[in-house]
Amino acid sequence: MSSEHIRNEGIPYSTEYFDHININRSAVERRASSLPARRTVKKEYQAAWLLKAVNCIDxxxxxxxxxxxxxxxxxQKALQPVRQDILQALGFxxxxxxxxxxxxxxxxxxxKALGSSSLPIAAVSTGFPAGKIPLEQKLQEIKASVAAGATEIDIVISRELVLNNKWEELYEEVKACREACGEAHMKTILATGEIPTLTKVAKASWVSMMAGSDFIKTSTGKExxxxxxxxxxxxxxxxxEFYELTGVKVGYKPAGGIQKAKQALDFLILIKEELGVEWLNNxxxxxxxxSLLGDIERQLEHYxxxxxxxSYRHAMA
Incomplete structure (x- = not known):
């Protein structure tokens, strides 16, 4: 990540920011289902969006x-994710x-594999994927990964805190992890597949951002x-809403189950419509x-x- 991006330092814990939240699932699902139906991009525009998607892949x-x-x-695939002949044909x-x-x-x-490249290394941490280890051990694991060279840390929250509405405990846990990360950027995984309601997802998102998360992330990919x-x-x-309150832009990372180029486009369209073009960067x-990268490369070759x-003609993705 660029050092120009302002990090989220967090705000003091207060339930006033999320106590009122009560998500209407049917309304959310109706809005979400409208995106693939109403919005689409074709030809050179689709190719441009897919190149943007490649640049945003962890x-x-x-x-x-x-x-x-x-x-x-x-x-090696990360350093050259799309074949050179395809890139040249697209003017890249x-x-x-x-x-x-x-x-x-x-x-x-x-x-060692990245050599002199400045490409970020993200490490999953805090007892990934279940997070069922003591907090002290989680913090040690974070510090060890940062010391080893990770510039981004993907932590997992203790889901039982969400299930039992222990929001202040969740805040303190995420805040402690944020401090352990030091200069490394922190992505907080909610594991939404193990959270039973969208209301709890929203509240967990708020608490994680209040505690200083640079990104919030859906899943470990193991749910x-x-x-x-x-x-x-x-x-x-x-x-x-957090940006409107604080002026701080927190990042978003959907993870797990996104395997097709069309799915990637749907998520990019969601971000553009809900957050704007300022969020459409890595x-x-x-x-x-x-596996998403392999399908995107196939679509670009088709264009x-x-x-x-x-698919077997494409290098490991």
Missing amino acids: LTTLSGDDTAGNVYRLC EDLTVGAVCVYHNMISDAK AVNATLPVSLVMVRAIR QLFRFGAS VTGSYSA
């Missing part, structure tokens, strides 16, 4: 069988993703349900994805050549 590998070789391939010389995202023990491998447009609508409107918007290629 290219991710979070598997139990990750190896140094996997991370090396991931990083250079393009990278927003960051690479790995487990803590893979940070050193990512640093049964991950990023959806209705959940995203609730979260980005909380971001908009300082304030990221996709958490692994250039008029033909779809088989």
Whole structure:
């Protein structure tokens, strides 16, 4: 992330900001369902939006069988996410993703693979994905990842605090994590698939931003349900209201289950309509994805050549 972006220092805890929230699920779902139906982009405009999507991807590998070789391939793809011949046909010389995202023990491998590149390294932390470890251990894990070279930290909240309406405890937990991050930017994962109501999603979003989160993020990618447009609508409107209150722009990261270029376009359209073009950059918007990049590259090749290629023709995404 650029150092020019103003970080979220947080605000003092107060329930007055979110006590009144009561989300109408049917209204949210109706609004979310209208986006793919009413908004679409074609031809050169679609290609431009897809290139924007590539630049906003946190290219991710979070598997139990990750190896140094996997991370090396991931990083090389992150540095050149779209084939050079396709980029040249589109009038582009250079393009990278927003960051690479790995487990803590893979940070050193990512640093080595990226060499002199300034591409950010994001590390998942705080007992990812369940977060079922003591707070002290969470803070130690964050500090260790920052010391190892991670410039972005993706934390997971303790979902039981949300389920039991322990909002002040959640605030203190996220605030402590923010302090442990130091100069590293912090993305706070709500794991919305494990939060039963949109009202609680909205309140958790508010508390996380109040505590100093630089981004709020939907999911770990390990839940049964991950990023959806209705959940995203609730979260980005909380971001908009926080900005109206404080003047601070908090970023948004949908993650998990976003595999197709058309889905990426839907999320970009949501951001443009609800937050505006100022959020359409990788300082304030990221996709958490692994397979999305492959489909976007196929769509871009189709735009250039008029033909779809088989997915196996594209390098690891």
